[in-house]
Amino acid sequence: MSLFAQFKKPPLIHGHRIPGRRFTRWAALYFIGFVALPILAVTLALDLVGYFVAVKLFGASCYGLLCFF
Numbered sequence: 927m928s929l930f931a932q933f934k935k936p937p938l939i940h941g942h943r944i945p946g947r948r949f950t951r952w953a954a955l956y957f958i959g960f961v962a963l964p965i966l967a968v969t970l971a972l973d974l975v976g977y978f979v980a981v982k983l984f985g986a987s988c989y990g991l992l993c994f995f
Contacts, residue, residue, distance in 0.1 A: 977989045
């Protein structure tokens with residue numbers, strides 16, 4: 927894909943201009959639902975696992991980077 931591919935004219939098919947792709951509200955909702963929320967859920971689960979390992983296994987009263995300083 928060339929650098930100027932995004933600036934080319936939209937194609938003409940049977941006399942109709944076909945619009946280029948664009949970011950829509952539906953695309954934003956799909957991104958949130960299928961990308962952002964699953965990543966946040968996985969990171970939350972990993973954080974909870976780390977918390978329980980630190981508290982139950984090592985007996986830490988505090989969990990996080992600031993507790994080490």
